Amino acid sequence: MSWDVNVLVVGGGAAGMAAALALAEAGASVVMADPGEKPGGILNRCVHRGFGQGLFGEDLTGQEYAARFRRLLRESSVTVRPRTTVLSILPDRTAVLSGPGRLEKISFERCILAAGSYERTPQSLLLGGTRPAGVYTAGCVQGLVHEYGQDIGQRIVFLGSGDVGQILAAQLAAAGKQVLAMVEQKDRPGGLPRNRREYLEAANIPLILQSTVTRLHGDRHLTGVTICHLPTGKESFLSCDTLITATGLIPDRRLADPLMKDGKLPEWLIPVGNCRRIYDIVDVLAADSRKLALIPQ
Numbered sequence: 478m479s480w481d482v483n484v485l486v487v488g489g490g491a492a493g494m495a496a497a498l499a500l501a502e503a504g505a506s507v508v509m510a511d512p513g514e515k516p517g518g519i520l521n522r523c524v525h526r527g528f529g530q531g532l533f534g535e536d537l538t539g540q541e542y543a544a545r546f547r548r549l550l551r552e553s554s555v556t557v558r559p560r561t562t563v564l565s566i567l568p569d570r571t572a573v574l575s576g577p578g579r580l581e582k583i584s585f586e587r588c589i590l591a592a593g594s595y596e597r598t599p600q601s602l603l604l605g606g607t608r609p610a611g612v613y614t615a616g617c618v619q620g621l622v623h624e625y626g627q628d629i630g631q632r633i634v635f636l637g638s639g640d641v642g643q644i645l646a647a648q649l650a651a652a653g654k655q656v657l658a659m660v661e662q663k664d665r666p667g668g669l670p671r672n673r674r675e676y677l678e679a680a681n682i683p684l685i686l687q688s689t690v691t692r693l694h695g696d697r698h699l700t701g702v703t704i705c706h707l708p709t710g711k712e713s714f715l716s717c718d719t720l721i722t723a724t725g726l727i728p729d730r731r732l733a734d735p736l737m738k739d740g741k742l743p744e745w746l747i748p749v750g751n752c753r754r755i756y757d758i759v760d761v762l763a764a765d766s767r768k769l770a771l772i773p774q
């Protein structure tokens with residue numbers, strides 16, 4: 478059988494870029510599709526340092542890290558398809574791509590699924606009360622503020638205290654916002670110890686532990702949240718105009734689900750990066766993605 482391309486890479490974040498480069502270096506013809514203007518995925522939203530000490534021996538921002546990879550891609554034989562979404566992957570090893578102005582079907586020998594992760598939405602958190610404006614996920618705020626230069630509210634409460642929330646809370650505090658509290662259901666904050674020191678503690682973000690948000694208030698716009706202390710059930714009202722949920726990432730394997738048989742994916746379809754499992758350190762993710770992409774079928 479002759480294929481249009483040896484490998485289709487779905488997603489152009491760190492995982493997709495690392496896998497595509499490894500495969501091209503090994504002599505494969507590779508097409509990498511990503512909906513963004515330029516490859517990078519989550520990295521394009523990360524203006525903080527902490528990336529690339531393992532791979533490049535430097536402390537880079539996420540955006541700088543992505544730019545390094547884009548340079549390597551330009552020097553490689555990988556065909557990058559920006560502004561292109563893979564709509565479906567079919568059992569006969571074809572995929573439907575939606576790119577600028579056209580739908581296209583291409584066939585491939587193998588497919589690397591590097592579609593990243595999605596965030597738990599505020600809607601999935603079963604918050605009581607009204608549905609006012611001013612409630613965002615952390616990823617949405619990162620995109621609005623760091624990629625598109627938009628503003629959000631002024632008096633902010635975070636729900637969830639992992640790395641993503643801590644970094645964003647410190648950035649917003651540095652930009653002059655009032656971060657009133659970070660509400661965490663566990664008895665200690667989440668995230669890497671390094672981030673706790675550099676962001677949460679350095680920015681003096683108030684933590685409310687063993688607690689969660691149970692209710693949103695406000696008609697058109699958020700005016701406050703109810704916070705419940707879980708061990709006692711005691712509730713209190715905190716006035717704010719913005720709630721940011723940072724309650725975890727979920728591997729995005731939705732494109733692969735219809736191809737599962739007896740709980741297994743076909744051997745020609747290989748998930749890598751956050752799509753496989755959620756990684757804290759991008760260098761580890763990039764190294765694993767290279768390795769997985771090169772494992773022979």
Ligand SMILES: Cc1cc2nc3c(=O)[nH]c(=O)nc-3n(C[C@H](O)[C@H](O)[C@H](O)COP(=O)(O)OP(=O)(O)OC[C@H]3O[C@@H](n4cnc5c(N)ncnc54)[C@H](O)[C@@H]3O)c2cc1C
Pocket residue numbers: 487488489490491492493510511512513517518519520523526527528529539561562563564591592593594640641644732749750751752755756757758759760762
């Ligand atoms: C806020 C934050 C801070 C972080 N800080 C650090 C840090 O300081 N140091 C560190 O080492 N690591 C850090 N990480 C971890 C690291 O950056 C990520 O784990 C990594 O960048 C994820 O790469 P990925 O390629 O798996 O996913 P993503 O970057 O999410 O890329 C997936 C890409 O696939 C695309 N896609 C999805 N569906 C389709 C489709 N159907 N068709 C085509 N394309 C599709 C998406 O648009 C996206 O561009 C951080 C992560 C976050 C979220």
